[in-house]
Amino acid sequence: MAFQAPRHGGNTSARRIRRTLRRTAGLLGLAGLLAGSAASPAAAAPAAVGLGTAGNFAVLGGSTVTNTGPTVVRGDLGLSPGTSVTGFPPGQVLDGTTHVADAEAAQAQADLVLAYDDAASRPADASISGDLGGTTLPAGVYTSASSIGLTGDLTLDAQGDPNAVFIFQAGSDLTVGSGSRVLLQGGAQACNVFWQVGSSATIGTGSAFVGNILALTSITLTTSATLDGRALSRNGAVTLDTNNVARSLCTTPPAAGTPTGTAATNPGSPAPAAAGPPAGTTSLSPGTGTGVKKKAPATSTTFVRATLRVPRVCGAGSGMVAIKGRGIRRVDFLLDGRRIARVTRRDRSGNYRTRVRVARGQAARVSARVVFTKASGARTRILRLSVRRCKVARVNPRFTG
Known part of the structure; x- marks a missing residue:
């Protein structure tokens, strides 16, 4: 199923986008969220610096x-x-x-x-x-x-x-x-x-x-x-x-106690697997999007794809693409078929992520090759995100098939 956001401006378009996202997400069995433009309240404590x-x-x-x-x-x-x-x-x-x-x-x-x-x-x-x-x-x-x-x-x-x-x-x-x-x-x-x-x-x-x-x-x-x-x-x-x-990794919270000279986890050890079924998450700005899923023959690799288009009026686009799932060994992120990053460790939120940049007015295809271990084999999950407007769209699919 394909979706193209309305090209008209104003609140009417925003309402149409929200309705279309909700309808599409319901048909596909996915969870969708269109983020509003209002900024969230500032946290009292500093947030981590995204690397x-x-x-x-x-x-x-x-x-x-x-x-x-x-x-x-x-x-x-x-x-x-x-x-x-x-x-x-x-x-x-x-x-x-x-x-x-x-x-x-x-x-x-x-x-x-x-x-x-x-x-x-x-x-x-x-x-x-x-x-x-x-x-x-x-x-x-x-x-x-x-x-x-x-x-x-x-x-x-x-x-x-x-x-x-x-x-x-x-x-x-x-x-x-x-x-x-x-x-x-x-x-x-x-x-x-x-x-x-x-x-x-x-x-x-x-x-x-x-x-x-x-x-x-x-x-x-x-x-x-x-x-x-x-x-x-x-x-x-x-x-x-x-x-x-x-390289230090944030994992399970360490126990409080006396000072130590090292982190509470071994940075050289693989991060523990995230709980729950394999899932894909994208958070790309600006735009709206849809997701679809389908099965494929059992292999050791699954794919998640998204497409970005940044309107000329928006300037250059930059966003994080994140993959989250159980038993993941590594994630290769590709932009227009060219690998831009290989991620082998999760961040403190349990995501394998990288930043994607798209030039002003340019359309780009983002894909992720996710290699993970699963006793019953792997299935292919495909997510497509088509960016049309200067809004922030997040599509958070949960793949259960």
Whole structure:
């Protein structure tokens, strides 16, 4: 069944779109929601910074990535637009892939720019100055007009909220002294800690650092430093030396208790499968849409497809495509048949997702190849989303067949 939104403006068109979506969703056995234009109330606590495809990377550089010694990187390692990655081996990339000046690395850099700008634009809850060593901080946004330094221990206390978010904004450098640590307590998770650095970040010898480093220029991890998070450099080099870098994942809330130097989960382990039958979710802006489903012979792969068209009056379009289901091993996202991202880990909402951009006035076909394990075999699910208007449409199908 195909659906084309009315081309007329005004409230009448909005009502027609809603009626058509409800009718179509009912016929197909899907759940549809057309989001209104009113903004939701701002949350009291900061939301996590969306990393997009950059979240797949434990290390991402702009100019070069260099390593000395037996460094272990858990998660993808990428470089774009530079082309020189050295020191692997003896360094190892586990639970991930190396991407050098390819489409995946370029997309991750584009998403990193968005994440960096998002983190930098968050309104501050408090200003910080001097050294953070010996302090305990609750969730919030902390800003420094100049550099941020850490000598000793910094404790981040989630106060029992596993979704608590900590954002640090440094106007220039981030400098972590030798042997320093970031400790998590009260259910805090490393995946929810973000360091937006206006220049370069240096993590000292033997230190145990936590969080996602989003640096404008270079990131240096000196000898034997560990990072439970990500080292993401926009324009500069990432320099490693006998380090352990593990991409942090948000999973089951950890128990509150005494501070620890690492996240409560093992970042190198696969995320547990989501409960419930396989499902597809799209959240694409702007537009309206429909969904259809059909069965296919049992295989190990299922497909979800969506189509985007952004009207010229809307400007360029950008939205997240997310897949959620049980037993998923990986999701390949494609734009007009070209793979733009491979996602092998779920986000904290249980979604495998990536950001899709469509140029003004351009029509694009978005598809997702979902590989998952199921004893009875897999079925093909196809979702088509046709974007026609400057509205936000969400189609949340539940595939039960």
